Amino acid sequence: MSAADGAIAPTESALLTLREVTKSFGGLTAVNGVSFAVGEGAVVGLIGPNGAGKTTVFNLITGNYQPNHGDIHFTGQRLNGLRTHRIIMLGIARTFQNIRLFQQLTVLENALAGCHYRMSGGILAGMLWLPTQRRVEKAAVERAVQELEFVGLGQQTLTVAKNLSYGDQRRLEIARALATQPRLLILDEPAGGMNEQETEALIGLIEQIRARGITILLIEHDMRLVMRACEKLVVLEHGGKIAEGSPEQVRSDPRVIEAYLGTEDEV
Amino acid sequence: MKPRLDWIGAGLFAALLAVAPLFLNAYQVDVLNSIGLYALLALGLNLILGEAGLFNMGHAAFYAMGAYTAAILNTRYQIPILWTLPLSGLVAGAFALAVARPVVHLRGDYLLIVTIGVGEIVRIALVNDVFGITGGANGIFGINRPRVFGYIIRRPEDFFYLIWGCVALTIFLFLRLKRSRFGRALNYLREDATAAEGSGINTDYYKLAVFGLGAAWAGMAGTLFAAKMTIISPESFSFWESVVLFMIVILGGAGSIPGVLLAAFLVVGLPELFREFAGARMLVFGLVMMVMMVVRPQGLWPARGHQGFSLAALARAVGP
Numbered sequence: 001m002s003a004a005d006g007a008i009a010p011t012e013s014a015l016l017t018l019r020e021v022t023k024s025f026g027g028l029t030a031v032n033g034v035s036f037a038v039g040e041g042a043v044v045g046l047i048g049p050n051g052a053g054k055t056t057v058f059n060l061i062t063g064n065y066q067p068n069h070g071d072i073h074f075t076g077q078r079l080n081g082l083r084t085h086r087i088i089m090l091g092i093a094r095t096f097q098n099i100r101l102f103q104q105l106t107v108l109e110n111a112l113a114g115c116h117y118r119m120s121g122g123i124l125a126g127m128l129w130l131p132t133q134r135r136v137e138k139a140a141v142e143r144a145v146q147e148l149e150f151v152g153l154g155q156q157t158l159t160v161a162k163n164l165s166y167g168d169q170r171r172l173e174i175a176r177a178l179a180t181q182p183r184l185l186i187l188d189e190p191a192g193g194m195n196e197q198e199t200e201a202l203i204g205l206i207e208q209i210r211a212r213g214i215t216i217l218l219i220e221h222d223m224r225l226v227m228r229a230c231e232k233l234v235v236l237e238h239g240g241k242i243a244e245g246s247p248e249q250v251r252s253d254p255r256v257i258e259a260y261l262g263t264e265d266e267v
Numbered sequence: 268m269k270p271r272l273d274w275i276g277a278g279l280f281a282a283l284l285a286v287a288p289l290f291l292n293a294y295q296v297d298v299l300n301s302i303g304l305y306a307l308l309a310l311g312l313n314l315i316l317g318e319a320g321l322f323n324m325g326h327a328a329f330y331a332m333g334a335y336t337a338a339i340l341n342t343r344y345q346i347p348i349l350w351t352l353p354l355s356g357l358v359a360g361a362f363a364l365a366v367a368r369p370v371v372h373l374r375g376d377y378l379l380i381v382t383i384g385v386g387e388i389v390r391i392a393l394v395n396d397v398f399g400i401t402g403g404a405n406g407i408f409g410i411n412r413p414r415v416f417g418y419i420i421r422r423p424e425d426f427f428y429l430i431w432g433c434v435a436l437t438i439f440l441f442l443r444l445k446r447s448r449f450g451r452a453l454n455y456l457r458e459d460a461t462a463a464e465g466s467g468i469n470t471d472y473y474k475l476a477v478f479g480l481g482a483a484w485a486g487m488a489g490t491l492f493a494a495k496m497t498i499i500s501p502e503s504f505s506f507w508e509s510v511v512l513f514m515i516v517i518l519g520g521a522g523s524i525p526g527v528l529l530a531a532f533l534v535v536g537l538p539e540l541f542r543e544f545a546g547a548r549m550l551v552f553g554l555v556m557m558v559m560m561v562v563r564p565q566g567l568w569p570a571r572g573h574q575g576f577s578l579a580a581l582a583r584a585v586g587p
Contacts, residue, residue, distance in 0.1 A: 062465060064461070064465075083464070083469075083471075084464040084465055085464050085465075085467050085468055085469045085470070088464075088465065088466065088467035089467050093466075093467075094465055096461075096462065096465070100459050100461060100462035100465070101458075101459070101462065102454065102455055102458035102459055102462065102463075103458060103459075104458060105454055105455075105458060109451060109454070112451060113451070113455050113462075113463065113466040113468065114466050114467070116448065116451070116452060116455075116466065116467060116468050117466075117467035117468065117469075119448050120448075121447060121448045121449065122449055122476075123444065123449055123476065123480055125447070125449075126443060126444045126447030126448060126449040126450060127440040127441070127443055127444045127447075128440075128443070129443040129447065133447060133448070136448070137447065137448065140448075176466055177466075180466060180467050
C-alpha cells in the first residue's frame, strides 16, 4: 500500500488534515500512511469494507488512540498527543458506531453533557447553588433543548435515554455532539440500524447541519446516503487509502469496485 | 412518588428524628449517633461510588486521616476540636488526591483492590506509630470535648444534634450538588467515561475531584468521631468499616440519598436492636446481602431513573 498517492500538505482551506497517519496494534497495522483533508463546510464520507480501519481513523482524530506516525491538524493546530476532551474543546464533536449514550440519564441530561465544557461552576458553586450557577444552568438547558428540537427530540426531553427507539438514540447522540458547538462533526455510521424513513430523515438532518456551517466527516455503509450526502469520498481498504474523490469518480474506480466486490479469481 | 410527597416525607422524618432524644435513653441516642456518623461517611462515599461509579473500598482510610488530624492537633497543640474540622477535611482530601492520582484511571475491580490496599496501609501505619505521633495500637486519648459558644458538648443528646445537624447540612449541600454541572459530570463518568470524554468532559479531573471531595467529607466525619469518643485507635478504622460503608451505599441504592440514609439505619441500627442474637449476626447479615443482590440489585431505595445500576456496575467490575 503506497502512501505517496495522497501526500497532502496542510492547506489553509482545509479544516482537518491527516498526513501519513499510521497506527498499529501489536503486529496489526490498522491504519497505514493515510492522508486526506477535509475542507471547511464540506460533507466528506470515509468508506471501505469492514475492518478497513475507518473507525480507527476516527479514534485517531479524536485522540482515543495516538498515531504511531504522521500528523493530524485541525485549524492549523496539531492534535497529536492531546487528550480527547481537549480535542472536543477545539471544535470537533463525534458520535459512536455502537451508540454510546448515558443510558440511565434523561434525554436532556445527555444533551447537557455537550454543553458541559462551555459552562462554569465547580463543587462550591454547585453545592451553594449560587445565582451565577443558576444562570449558567438555565442557559445550558436552553441551549440543550434547542439542539434537541433541532434533531426532533424536543418532546422527549425527560425520557430516559435507554427507552428511546434506535433511530432516536442516534439522533440524541448527534444532538449531544452538536451541543458542544463544533466546527467539525464526525459521525460513525449514523444510519446504522435505521430503517428507510429514518435514513431519509437523517439525510435531511445532515443537510440542515451543513447549512449551519458545520463541516461533516462520516463513516457509512449505506451507499445511497453516502452518494447523496457527501461531496467527497475517501476509500480505505486494509488500513490504506485506495481512492479519493467525488462520489462519481470513486464509484467508477476499479480499485474500489475490486475492494467491494472482490476479483474474479477470489470468487 | 410525587416530589411534594417526597418533601412531606422528608419533613416528617426530620421532625421525628429531631424529637427522638426526648423519648430515648442514652444508649439508644448513642446508637442514633453512630447511625448519623455512618450516614455522613456513606453520603461522602456515595458521591464516589454511587454518583461517579468509582469503586472505593478504602473509605475508612480517609475517615482515619481526619480523626487523627483532629486528635493530634487537639491533644498536641490544644486547638479546639471543632476548629480542626476544615483542616481534617483538607488533610483527608489532599491525601486522597495524592493516592488517587496514579490509580484513578483504573477500572472497577482494579481500583477496588488498590483502595483496599490503601486502607490497609493507613491502618498499619497508624498501628506502627508512624512519625511517632499516632500513639501506635493504643491510639490517642484525652481529646477535648467540643465547645460551641461556651457550651460543652458532652451528653449523647448533645452529640446527637451536632452529628445530625451535620448530616442535614450535608444532605442540603449534596442535593444541590447532584443537580449541578459538577454532579451531572459524575453521572456521565459512571454511565460511560469514553462518551463523557468524547463530549468534552475532563474525566480524569472529575475522578480526582470526587475522590478528594468524598474523602474530605470522611475526614470531617473523623473529627466528629474523635470528638465523640475522646479516644481513637486504629481498630476503629479497619477494613470492615470500609466494607460496611460500601454495603450501605450499594444496599440503599447507589446514588440515592434517601437510600443511603435508610441503609445506614438498617446496617448500623439493626445489629444493635438484635444484640441478643449477636452470635448469628454475621450470618443474618451475609444472608440479607445475598438475598438483596439477587432480588433487588438496584438497592432498597434506588435513585430515580438509575434502576439496575448497582447490578450493572458489579457485573462490570467482576466481569472480564
